[in-house]
Amino acid sequence: MKFSQWLAFIVVAISVYILWQIRQLLLLFFTAVVIANGLNHLVNWFQRKGIKRSYGVLLSMTFLLIAIVGFFWIVIPPFAEQLPELIQLVPQGIEELITTLRSLAVKLDPELLKNLPTLEEISQEFQPLVNQIAGRGLSVFYTTLAIPLSLVLLLALSLMLLANPQPYRQGFIRLFPSFYRSRINDILVNCDCCLHGWLISILLKMIIFASLSFIGLLILQIPLALAQAMLTGILAFIPNIGLILSVIPPIAIALLETPWKSIVIIIIYLIIQQIDIHFLSPLIMKEKVILPPAITLLAQLFFAMIFGVLGFLLAFPLAVVGKVWVKEVLIKDILDSWQVKSQK
Template identity: 60%
Template structure:
């Protein structure tokens, strides 16, 4: 390698090291980009109604703040009151579930029961991993800036990106060589479409799961209905694992009430997910989502593990948008522009 190539290599290695050290702040910036990108579609709709962009941005931010304030004013207080009781009842229900499973296994094979770990052993094995992931993901909040300043920074970044997204987009594109900037612009457009489709779908599922859970659990006269419904909706944001985790609180509490009621709750939630999946695939996707990017379940699961180990708990919750964006970049840059071209060059050499 020439001296100039070595210099370029060391500069690239230093940039990668620097990005790694500030990865939590980059994740915060990525979150602001997602929110601004989502709001920008609303701004564009308002602009089609001949409203100036500055006023459209202001209306979008007011709308977002209204939703957030209304959520914290109407939903959070009763949810906060029910959450401590929920956290007490769920472990009791899980203990009852473990006892039921052990009784069932004991009837099948008494020797197999000794090989199963108890709840304390499982907690001891998972505790170091959970503490590591939580510490990595939340360090930016309680060490770098603090929670209030972090949310204030997130709001400011979102507003700045939303006010003039084209300038920031062009600035990012100019970081690449001139011959590749057109392709980067196309990749960013595909990322926008992928995020719009994925986030619209997941938000629809969250709202529907929360609403249907509240109605279904109220009909069954389950305790802590609001807290369970809200928790189920929040966990739905996590692909694959979220729907499974959202089943645990209602089934565990129903098991304390009546074993048959837990089966009813399980069937109820499975029915919810089937109905929502049908509505989403047959109605929502054809009407509102173009070029939806689908991901294989195994790829989604591996991306959750990867981003959780890399960014901590925030990476785990943001695994879906991170995976959607990464999928587009890998497909367009790595596969099409490197691997596919590599194959063509190898074929030419063999000829």
């Protein structure tokens, strides 16, 4: 290799190392980009109505702050009131389920009893993985920045990106060779459409999931229906795993109250899942935003191991953006070009 090639390789290696060391800050910046992306569409709507962009930015940030304050003022208090009791009842219900399974195992085959784990053994199995993910993802925010300061920083970054996004966009595009910059601009437009589609769909899913689960739990007269419905709405932010996790608390509480209701709850949540698969996702989410369940699960594990909790929560938008770049750059611009050349 020539000296220039070695120098380029060293520069790339150093750049990759630096990016790896600041990966948590990059993820924070990506979160700000997602928020700014959603608000920017609202600003563009204001502009189409004849409102100046500066006023549109001010109105959009005002709506965001009102939504945040309203959420913590109206929604959080009843949830926080029922949450301690929910935390107390769920382990009791899980223990009741394990006891029932152990009793059934004794009747069927006494040898099966030895293979059934206890609640403590289950928690011990998952504890190392949870500690690893939490330790990586929360160290920056809880030790150096703290939660309030990190939220302020996130809102400040979002406001800066929203107020004047062109310098950041043009600066990123200029990192690429001049002949490829128009192509990068097209890819960024594609990413923008995908992020906007994902954001709209996930907000509607959270509202619909919470509403449907609340109605079902209220009809069954399950205790703490509001807290469990809100938990379902929050966990709807996590694809695939979220709905599975949200069904555990109502089933556990139903086992303590009336066991047959747990079966009805499973049916209700299966209906919610089918509504999501066959109606919500095809109607709300564009085809290019939908990822296969296996790819989504692998992306969640991958980004959780790299970025921690925040990476796990943002795995889907990260995977969507990654899909756009792989499809446009690797497949269309590189692999497809090789195929055309080979045919010639």
